[in-house]
Amino acid sequence: MHDSSLKSAVYPLWITYAFVPIAAGLDKFTNLLVDWDKYIAPFALDLLPFSGQTFMYLVGVIEIAVGVLALTKLRRLAAYVASAWLALIAVNLLMGGWFDIAVRDLAMSVGAFTLGQILGVMGEAIIPGRATATGGVPARVHVTG
Numbered sequence: 732m733h734d735s736s737l738k739s740a741v742y743p744l745w746i747t748y749a750f751v752p753i754a755a756g757l758d759k760f761t762n763l764l765v766d767w768d769k770y771i772a773p774f775a776l777d778l779l780p781f782s783g784q785t786f787m788y789l790v791g792v793i794e795i796a797v798g799v800l801a802l803t804k805l806r807r808l809a810a811y812v813a814s815a816w817l818a819l820i821a822v823n824l825l826m827g828g829w830f831d832i833a834v835r836d837l838a839m840s841v842g843a844f845t846l847g848q849i850l851g852v853m854g855e856a857i858i859p860g861r862a863t864a865t866g867g868v869p870a871r872v873h874v875t876g
Contacts (some may be wrong), residue, residue, distance in 0.1 A: 736851050737849060738802065738853075739788070741849050742851065744843075744845070745801065745806060746848040748801050748809065748810060748846055749798050749799075749802050749809075750798060750800070751798070752795065752798035752813060753795050755791075755794065756792065756793070756794030756796075756797075756798065757790070757791065757794035759787045759788060759790055759791025759794070760788065761835035767790070768784055769821070770827060770829060771786065771826060772823050772824070772826035772827035773827065775827075783865070793816070794816075797809055797812050797813050797816060800812070804859045806850065807846075807847050808842050808857050808858060811844065811857065813843040814840045814844040814847065815842075816840075817836045817839045817840035818836075818840040820833075820836045821840060824836060834855045841870060849856065
């Protein structure tokens, strides 16, 4: 696979994992797409020291931050944070009985992890300025034939 093939795979994933969290995060404040509170597992809601709506505001801030982070030089880190975040959301959804949505979020988690891995193959460090998995030397994938 040539670098241009990797870049063409990264671009749609990168845009998705930047703008979807921002949109979902903003919607936590408006509930235009859905009433987000209903997706909090009952046991989790019982553990919260505040209302479900307040929790969703915090979730919204985190999602917006991850989306904005993806637009910076920390996009590989953002991909892994998004992956972990989506996996945690999937667990919450499973506990709340929202199996279909949990599967979707788990698939999105795998996509975010894949984005982080591809960015690593392309030579991006998780934190710029730090060594990559290849010892600081950007990895290049070139297959001929």
